[in-house]
Amino acid sequence: MPHLLTISPDFNTKYLSGWFVFNTWLQKSLGEAIHLELFDDFESCRNAITADKIDLIYANPYDASLLLRDKGFAPVAHPQSRPDEAIIAVNASSPVGRIEDFKPGMRVSATKDPEVNMICRIMLEPADIGPNDIQIVQRDNYVLVAKDLMKQEADAGFILAETFNDLSPMIRDQLKVILKSQIHVIHHMLLVGPKLAGKAGQLQQLLCAMGQDDKGRAILRDIGVNAWDPSSREDAEFMIDLMDTLIV
Amino acid sequence: MRDMTPDDLGGHSGEEHTLTYFDGFRRKVIVVDREVPFPEGKLIVSRTDPIGIITHANPIFVEMSGYSEQELIGEQHYILRHPDMPAPAFKDLWDTISKGIKWHGYVKNLRKDGAYYWVYATVVPNIRDGQIVGYTSVRRKPSRRKVEEMSALYKTLR
Known part of the structure; x- marks a missing residue:
């Protein structure tokens, strides 16, 4: 049974094929079978998270609290200089x-x-x-x-x-x-679920090194990411606290 | 935290007050009747430790407060207390957040130069492994109607 990767439904569709190439790179790099599944809307994505179907996710900050605090996900990396505004x-x-x-x-x-x-x-x-x-x-x-x-x-x-x-x-x-808006500190984040928790460190190293070769840079360009920065648990917790202050 | 002096006011004249904070510390502040507008689309973000010592200040906080980042980090958050703010507002804040509950409120803040700025503040406890390890405060632009309403209310509470 392959692991399931998904991308927050707000991704830019011009990067659609790029995410499939990214997934191919991810499978080869991690030595794990991973299926990329895209959801049409936020509700379907949330339902899949709630049903524990997701193992890897490029997550919207709005879902970070559910993923990290309730579902045992761990932060891995976030795009460099690409805040959500x-x-x-x-x-x-x-x-x-x-x-x-x-x-x-x-x-x-x-x-x-x-x-x-x-x-x-x-x-x-x-x-x-x-x-x-x-x-x-x-x-x-x-x-x-x-x-x-x-x-x-x-x-x-x-x-x-x-x-x-x-x-x-x-x-x-x-x-x-x-x-x-000029908030600067809210951004999407790549998170791993409990089944892939043992791979989090390796994945973080692989992602943060992607910008070091032409092939990695080309894959990054095709998903609209300049480079990945490592995300710590506290980085993610800070963002969740900040989101909590903003919920109207 | 030092007393404010006329040199802080950038040539303006102000009115002197002595504030006594929750921990008994007293400070002389000088207020100038000049409002600095909250910047559009931005947020002021700061974090403190469990007793209110500032541990993180974002660039907008630094800009709006008039202090440097170095001057803010390590200081009590009450460095921003304006004498027009009634003490019960801050008691309510601390009573609420120390129970682990989010607090919202309208606050008039004092700048280093004696001027002021109004914010709509939200403070959440940072809970890690079941313990409150600090607080995150986010301030955003309030509406003028709310500022006028709260300004009138706070006058009755001082």
Whole structure:
């Protein structure tokens, strides 16, 4: 029975084939059979975690508490200089110029990404807009969120900053960024489950050495990671504590 | 932690107060009626040990407090206490977090230069192996309505 690797459903689809290549490299390097399974949404991913089906995960910080504190996962590594940031955007012609211009009752187009939605809700607090003051238009991906803004079918959109930067210039030109978070310390993390706990040290060494040869660098480039930095248990606990302060 | 002096105020004039903290320590502070706006989209993050000594300060904390990182690390978090903050607010904070429970509140903080900044603060206990080993505090931008509301309330509690 191969081990199961999954990637948080908010990954950028342009890196899809890259993650399969990464998994091939991982299996060869670790000498373990690993199957990469991708979930369509956060709920399915959470259900798989809860059912103890996952052995390795590139996890959203929102799931870190469940994985580390309840499911016995151990932190291995996180991408270097790639914090998770979020953007609140509007149509380029919108009269909204700053957060305080938003009004309760606003229509927000958003995906189900719990981390991005949490950060953006926090950024609305200075306008006295709480979770119950917005009407969410749920979309499956950020391109659809951008389209809602372009068609003026939403007053604002919650978008992962990295994905916003990957939108085509034609789309970006029709949008206006009201605010981008600058939190810097929240990031995705690669974690191993209890069945692979004995391999955590070896995996950390392998990942952190990937940037030392051309092949490793090419694999990293194709998953959008510059390099891996080692993650300690305390690094992960700090991030969980920090996330705990942000949950609205 | 030294007393504040007029030299700290960068040419402004201020009003002098003497604060007595929970551990009996007394400090002279000088406050200036100047608010520094909370930066958009950012968070102030700090960590302390179980008795409130600062062990970690992020760059925004350093920038907003007016102190250097070296001046903050090793100091009591009450270095930021503004005399307009009522003591019961901090008693509630400590009573709550020492039980292992998250605390939220609106806080007016004192900068090194005597000016102030308002935050919405959340403090969580850092629990490791069942023990509280410290606290993480995250401060974010509050709404003006809440600042005005809390400012009026705190005046009645001092």
